[in-house]
Amino acid sequence: MNVExxxxxxxxxxxxxxxxxxxxxxxxxxxxxxxxxxxEELDVLERTQEQLAFESxxxxxxxxxxxxxxxxxxxxxxxxxxxxxxxxEETEKPVVPATKPLQTGRRLPRWVPVGMAxxxxxxxxxxxxxxxxxxxxxxxxxxxxxxxxxxLEVAQQYQRAQENREGLEQQISVLSDPNVQRIALQGLDISxxxxxxxxxxxxxxxxxxxxxxxxxxSANQQYQLWAIVDGxxxxxxxxxxxxxxxxxxxxxxxxxxxxxxxLEPLGGSESPTMEAMYVMGEV
Amino acid sequence: xxxxxxxQGLRKKDKEAFAYLYDHYASAIxxxxxxxxxxxxxxxxxxxxxxxxxxxxxxHYNETKGALFTWMLTxxxxxxxxxxxxxxxxxxxxxxxxxxxxHTVEGKHxxxxxxxxxxxxxxxxxxxxxxxxxxxxxxxxxxxxSELAEEYNIxxxxxxxxxxxxxxxxxxxxxx
Numbered sequence: 001m002n003v004e005x006x007x008x009x010x011x012x013x014x015x016x017x018x019x020x021x022x023x024x025x026x027x028x029x030x031x032x033x034x035x036x037x038x039x040e041e042l043d044v045l046e047r048t049q050e051q052l053a054f055e056s057x058x059x060x061x062x063x064x065x066x067x068x069x070x071x072x073x074x075x076x077x078x079x080x081x082x083x084x085x086x087x088x089e090e091t092e093k094p095v096v097p098a099t100k101p102l103q104t105g106r107r108l109p110r111w112v113p114v115g116m117a118x119x120x121x122x123x124x125x126x127x128x129x130x131x132x133x134x135x136x137x138x139x140x141x142x143x144x145x146x147x148x149x150x151x152l153e154v155a156q157q158y159q160r161a162q163e164n165r166e167g168l169e170q171q172i173s174v175l176s177d178p179n180v181q182r183i184a185l186q187g188l189d190i191s192x193x194x195x196x197x198x199x200x201x202x203x204x205x206x207x208x209x210x211x212x213x214x215x216x217x218s219a220n221q222q223y224q225l226w227a228i229v230d231g232x233x234x235x236x237x238x239x240x241x242x243x244x245x246x247x248x249x250x251x252x253x254x255x256x257x258x259x260x261x262x263l264e265p266l267g268g269s270e271s272p273t274m275e276a277m278y279v280m281g282e283v
Numbered sequence: 284x285x286x287x288x289x290x291q292g293l294r295k296k297d298k299e300a301f302a303y304l305y306d307h308y309a310s311a312i313x314x315x316x317x318x319x320x321x322x323x324x325x326x327x328x329x330x331x332x333x334x335x336x337x338x339x340x341x342x343h344y345n346e347t348k349g350a351l352f353t354w355m356l357t358x359x360x361x362x363x364x365x366x367x368x369x370x371x372x373x374x375x376x377x378x379x380x381x382x383x384x385x386h387t388v389e390g391k392h393x394x395x396x397x398x399x400x401x402x403x404x405x406x407x408x409x410x411x412x413x414x415x416x417x418x419x420x421x422x423x424x425x426x427x428x429s430e431l432a433e434e435y436n437i438x439x440x441x442x443x444x445x446x447x448x449x450x451x452x453x454x455x456x457x458x459x
Contacts, residue, residue, distance in 0.1 A: 044459055047454075050350070061323075068331055
């Protein structure tokens with residue numbers, strides 16, 4: 001398991017907030033017992049949350065404490081339970097450390113104090129160095145975690161941008177194909193301002209539609225594109241409802257004299273509702 | 284009293300342990316409640332409610348899962364959130380506005396988020412806006428990550444990474 005990634009995933013935060021289901025909780029606990037870094041991270045998160053709560057503490061109203069004790073007492077007497085009262089003094093005996101008398105009579109060689117002084121200096125210096133490096137390491141660790149969290153966010157943004165770009169590239173390749181004809185569909189009587197554009201590649205029978213100039217739909221309605229083939233309407237499919245893109249590939253049409261769009265019930269119709277024809281354009 | 288002693292005391296139904304628990308944690312717990320339930324009278328009821336839960340349900344607490352306070356906080360957030368969603372609360376919110384006003388004027392309750400958390404505002408103020416928002420919603424308003432994602436139309440992954448970076452910054456600010 002990649003511990004860094006696991007820590008950065010946000011799962012531990014959810015665990016601390018008590019949001020995970022039992023299975024996920026078990027997984028986090030298992031990971032924590034296996035990897036000390038994860039255990040440590042959980043502890044820090046708990047302490048951060050605790051600190052936050054203490055920073056935002058609000059003094060409780062006065063009567064609550066007494067009311068609580070009254071409720072506890074009454075619950076207890078009604079159950080008639082007597083709990084043996086064990087106080088801290090009974091359970092814990094103070095431990096008096098045994099002190100050894102110092103041996104003072106012996107004379108030590110003269111180099112001993114110098115050697116001791118030297119080793120003390122050495123210990124102090126190396127402890128200092130160790131502390132210094134430990135702190136540096138902690139700092140680096142934190143920076144790394146922050147960086148990987150940010151990295152993840154950037155990666156998500158990149159992913160969205162990438163998808164966006166792929167959509168646009170596809171649109172460009174459709175629009176720049178020399179075999180593609182552009183057919184502007186103009187608004188009819190019921191909606192003179194409506195517009196739509198069909199891009200039709202007759203060789204490949206491909207039909208693309210930009211419906212962004214059509215009026216907004218109400219619920220349970222959907223636009224449907226029709227090709228007029230030998231004087232009769234042939235469905236080229238319904239216009240998708242959610243439009244993150246503004247260019248949709250429709251059903252294949254090999255020859256057509258005109259295109260038109262009608263308003264139909266959700267899911268489209270077998271044949272067009274002629275009085276709800278919004279736009280039309282001849283090839 | 285160490286946390287272990289405190290938990291043991293509570294399990295033995297030792298009232299001294301309970302007094303210790305209340306005296307040390309009531310204000311922190313009440314702070315969280317007051318942010319979720321803004322009505323002072325009901326916040327007070329929830330406070331009583333959760334401390335009774337701490338007392339009666341201490342056997343549900345499992346120390347291998349985390350610290351006592353974490354358990355208390357989760358229980359508190361859930362209780363306050365349930366209360367907020369209850370019908371009772373919604374109807375009281377309409378009718379109780381006058382008594383609420385009286386409480387505020389009398390100054391009996393210090394439930395005024397604008398005054399009471401200067402310290403917190405300072406700390407949170409050092410996060411960027413997005414981070415402040417997720418911390419406020421998740422840790423103080425009792426939202427879950429997925430609720431927040433859904434209600435505010437933020438991808439869940441983004442919520443997670445924002446919480447993550449906010450917590451990293453906070454631990455530095457709070458010197459955890």
